[in-house]
Amino acid sequence: MSIDKETARRVAKLARIAVPDDHLDALAGEFNAILGFIEQLQQVDVDGVEPMVSVTPMRLKRRADVVTEGNQPKAVLANAPDAREGFFSVPKVVE
Amino acid sequence: MTDLTQLTISTARDALRAGDLSAIDLTEAHLTAIESAGALNAFVHHTPEIARKQAADADARIKAGDAPAMCGIPIGVKDLFCTKGVASQAGSHILEGFKPEYESTITTQLFDAGSIMLGKLNMDEFAMGSSNETSTYGNAVNPWKAGNSDAELTPGGSSGGSAAAVAAHLCLGALGTDTGGSIRQPAAFTGTVGIKPTYGRCSRWGVVAFASSLDQAGPMTRSVRDCAIMLEAMAGHDPKDSTSADLAVPDFEAMLTGDIKGQTIGIPREYRMDGMPEEIETLWSQGTQMLRDAGAIIRDISLPHTEYALPAYYVIAPAEASSNLARYDGVRFGHRADIGPGDGITEMYEKTRAEGFGPEVQRRVMIGTYVLSAGFYDAYYNRARKVRALIKRDFETVFADGIDAILTPATPSSAFELGSMTDADPIQMYLNDIFTVTVNLAGLPGIAVPTGQDRRGLPMGLQLIGRPWEEGALLNVAQCLEDRAGFVAQPAKWW
Numbered sequence: 283m284s285i286d287k288e289t290a291r292r293v294a295k296l297a298r299i300a301v302p303d304d305h306l307d308a309l310a311g312e313f314n315a316i317l318g319f320i321e322q323l324q325q326v327d328v329d330g331v332e333p334m335v336s337v338t339p340m341r342l343k344r345r346a347d348v349v350t351e352g353n354q355p356k357a358v359l360a361n362a363p364d365a366r367e368g369f370f371s372v373p374k375v376v377e
Numbered sequence: 378m379t380d381l382t383q384l385t386i387s388t389a390r391d392a393l394r395a396g397d398l399s400a401i402d403l404t405e406a407h408l409t410a411i412e413s414a415g416a417l418n419a420f421v422h423h424t425p426e427i428a429r430k431q432a433a434d435a436d437a438r439i440k441a442g443d444a445p446a447m448c449g450i451p452i453g454v455k456d457l458f459c460t461k462g463v464a465s466q467a468g469s470h471i472l473e474g475f476k477p478e479y480e481s482t483i484t485t486q487l488f489d490a491g492s493i494m495l496g497k498l499n500m501d502e503f504a505m506g507s508s509n510e511t512s513t514y515g516n517a518v519n520p521w522k523a524g525n526s527d528a529e530l531t532p533g534g535s536s537g538g539s540a541a542a543v544a545a546h547l548c549l550g551a552l553g554t555d556t557g558g559s560i561r562q563p564a565a566f567t568g569t570v571g572i573k574p575t576y577g578r579c580s581r582w583g584v585v586a587f588a589s590s591l592d593q594a595g596p597m598t599r600s601v602r603d604c605a606i607m608l609e610a611m612a613g614h615d616p617k618d619s620t621s622a623d624l625a626v627p628d629f630e631a632m633l634t635g636d637i638k639g640q641t642i643g644i645p646r647e648y649r650m651d652g653m654p655e656e657i658e659t660l661w662s663q664g665t666q667m668l669r670d671a672g673a674i675i676r677d678i679s680l681p682h683t684e685y686a687l688p689a690y691y692v693i694a695p696a697e698a699s700s701n702l703a704r705y706d707g708v709r710f711g712h713r714a715d716i717g718p719g720d721g722i723t724e725m726y727e728k729t730r731a732e733g734f735g736p737e738v739q740r741r742v743m744i745g746t747y748v749l750s751a752g753f754y755d756a757y758y759n760r761a762r763k764v765r766a767l768i769k770r771d772f773e774t775v776f777a778d779g780i781d782a783i784l785t786p787a788t789p790s791s792a793f794e795l796g797s798m799t800d801a802d803p804i805q806m807y808l809n810d811i812f813t814v815t816v817n818l819a820g821l822p823g824i825a826v827p828t829g830q831d832r833r834g835l836p837m838g839l840q841l842i843g844r845p846w847e848e849g850a851l852l853n854v855a856q857c858l859e860d861r862a863g864f865v866a867q868p869a870k871w872w
Contacts, residue, residue, distance in 0.1 A: 285747075297699065297746040298706070299739055300727035309743070312803065316744055319804050322688045323760050326767065333762030336620070337576045337590065337769065337820025338845070343619050357478040363713035370708050373722050 285313045381406035382546040386450050386603035387630075389549060393439055393449045400435040400449030404428050404493055407451045411495060411547050416872040419532075419542040421456060421514040422464045422497035431493040438491055446630070447610045448491025453542045453551040456497045457504055458484050458594075459583040467585040468500040468512040468535075471733025472711045481583025482615045483552065483594055490610045495548050499538025502735045503702065504559055504587045507809035509537025510795065511737045519567060519792050520545040520868040523833040530792040530835075533563030533809075539597045540567040544868060550598040550607045554584060556591045557690055558788075558813025561825035564597055565787035565838030568827040568866060570604050570859070571597040572852070573813075575845045576820035577622035579608075580615030588697035589620075591690075591817040601826065601856045605629035608848065624846060632849035633856045638672030640854065643780040647683035648812060650789065656831045657786045664784055664828050664839045667861035668854070678780060680771040685764050686815040687807060692748050692761035693818075698738075699745025705733060740803065769819040776844050782854045785812050787825040787838040812840060822848045824855045827864040836866065 285293075290310040294301040301309060359365040364372075381403050384392070392398035408428060411420050428451065435449035459465045459477035466472040484494070499517040501509050508531040509517040517537040519530040521544065532541040536553030540563030543551050553560040555573035564571030572595045579594045586592060596607035609629045615621040644665055649658070669675050707713035707729035714728035734742065748757035775783070789811055798806050816823035822845070825838040839858065843851030 293743050293747045293750070295727075296750060297739075297743045298703075298723070298726040298730055299734065299743065300724075300731035301739075309740075312740060313744065313747065315802055315804060316691065316740075317747075319807075320688045320692055320748075320757065320761075323685060323692070323757075323764055326682065326685055326760075326764050328760060328763035328767070331763040331766050333759045334766040334769065335762075337818075338620075338622065340620075343616075345616065354478075360478055361475050361710035363707060363711070372708055373716060373720065373725055375722050 285310045285317065382410050384549065385600050386447070386549045386598060386606050387600070389450060390446055390606070394444055400432040400439065400493065401429070403449065404432040404451050407495055407548055414545055414547055414872050417518045417520060417541050417545055418515055419499055419517050419538040419545065419547060420453065420496040421499045421538065424463055424494055424496045427463070428493050428495050431488065435491045435493060445490040445610065446606045447487060449493065450549050451493040451495050452487065453495055453498045453539060453548040454484060455536055455539050455552050455554060456500050457554050457585045458552060459585065460484055460494065460497065464497065465585070466513065467504070468502045468514065469733065469738070470513045470712060470735070471705045471730070475710050479583060482580035482617060483584070483611050486613065487610055492610070498542055498551060501535035501537065502738050503585065503698070504535040504554055504556055505698070505737050505741055506534040507558070507562060507806050508795065508798065509534040511735050513735065516795050517541045518795065520872065521567065521792060521835055522868070522871065523835055529795045531566065531795050533566035533792065535559040536563045536597060540564055540569055540571070543567070543569045543597050543599060545872065550596055550603055552594060553597045554592060554594045555817065556587050556694060557817050558810040560595045560597060561813045561823055561840055562788050562809055564825040565827070565836070566792040568836030568864065569597055569599055570601055570824065570826055570855070571595060572604050572608060572824040572848065573816065573822065574608060574612065574848050575822045577620050578612050578846070578848065580618040580621045582615055582617040586701040588694040589701060590697060591694060601852055601859045602630060602633055604824070605633055605852045622846070627849045629849045629852055632853050634853060635856045635860050637668065637854050637857045639674065640781040641674045641676055641779050642668050642854070643676055643678035643775055643783045645678050645680045645683065645783060645785060647680050648785045650811065654790055657789065657837065660829045660837050660839065661784070661786050664858060664862070667858060668784065671857050671861060676780065678775045678783070680775065680815070682764065682767045682771050683815060686768055686818055687811055689761040689764040689768065690810070690814045690818060691744070691807060692757050693765060695741040695745035696749050696758050697745070699742045699749065702738070702742050705730060765818045768815055772819045772821060781844070782851055783842040785840045785842065787812060787840040791831045791835040791837050816842055821845055822851050824851060826855050826858050826862070828858065828862040829864065830866060834866070836864070
């Protein structure tokens, strides 16, 4: 399997990372090297093997659906690059 | 008084309890050592005020007779741990300015036990790297030099700052984390001891996530005993981490008898790699002989899926990383890019992540995105998870067959020069984890123990792998290896 420039562009878009057009060929090359390495997995006979979900067979624990450490809007917003009037602020999303 | 930075955790603890030493003096000695060690670039955020306050508190507790083992012990904390009010950047530009409003469970437990935080330690960005060269703070530098060469060597990665700080006696112990070998490889490169506990032994709450099914924190110290003491203070069940094991934490130190008579140690044939340096091969044989001399039964074993561990890891880890790192979007914390007129929220995300993540992190996030994308999920991600099940089964088979612990090399080489891999294919760097990554995939405990030096005087380590939840027994085998190897060399101070 080979990744071309267009696939690299699509993956960068999906990952929400801006990649300049003149870097896409190099990026595709790096992807191909890594995917070539990963390709070895095709040699393994995995018939009848269940994909691993967790190293320790366990049922994920549950807790009561209640507020544990609520009422801290200041702490929640303290690290926001742009917080206004008790909210996170982002560029306009809806026209 | 002797140089206080020469103390270990266990000797310092005993001196503190005996009243022969104060936590304040011990802390000041290390703060002074850190100040003159800028060339190592190990500590990247210094917290002397916190350290002095914690030291005073520790002295009061010790005086009152309330002194857990880690009380009054100065440590360094990998930048991956969230520490309240103290920069916690995971070695990344994207978390510049981030000061958590909360404290990780592990640092909380250590502080409750009286430990003293000297500062935060350098690391590869988001723990992705094997040389500490992907850090936003620049390279951490290994205190060891090769022979008469003046070239700067890597302390390994991703816990490179932790390893350098412990090896250079800037702290008595350090917190590391290990997703594919990030505690054990740097420990081996710096002549220190590092254990990755069983997955679920230490809480991941408040530790910046890289690959959640593989990440595990552990201690890095200058002796096996110190590792046992520090691990005990870190371990335990945490309701805030749903994968944290609800198991009692044994007294690990009490299990260090050094007696391994009659135990069966497995030597896996698949770890004998083509092109492995002769010195590593010799070290492995010597280590095997040391355990045999101690009365262990040595048995050749097979872990047939070993060669597929690294490719499986390079599907699973990036896949989980691409999901975990989706949160760095410039909205809730960290860096946000300036946007141009007409740019919307998508452009803000894309520019923020392009500016905030370094090349290796970008590469892994995109590889992860690709292997999880529609049409490739089964071929890559699901297949890797099946191979992972087979790798775990390999270990279960040998343990069921009576193997108590497994001895392997820790790394395929000793520390290499910083910059020497810059032009190499990324896969060349990934090969550093070839002996360690199987342990993460199988969730097992693994420990690196300094066992010898190469011809240029650089430390080399061996790895011991134990049964799940049996860190105590594993530490005891490590103690035996440490006793027999008698590794006492220290780097000559140049910094």
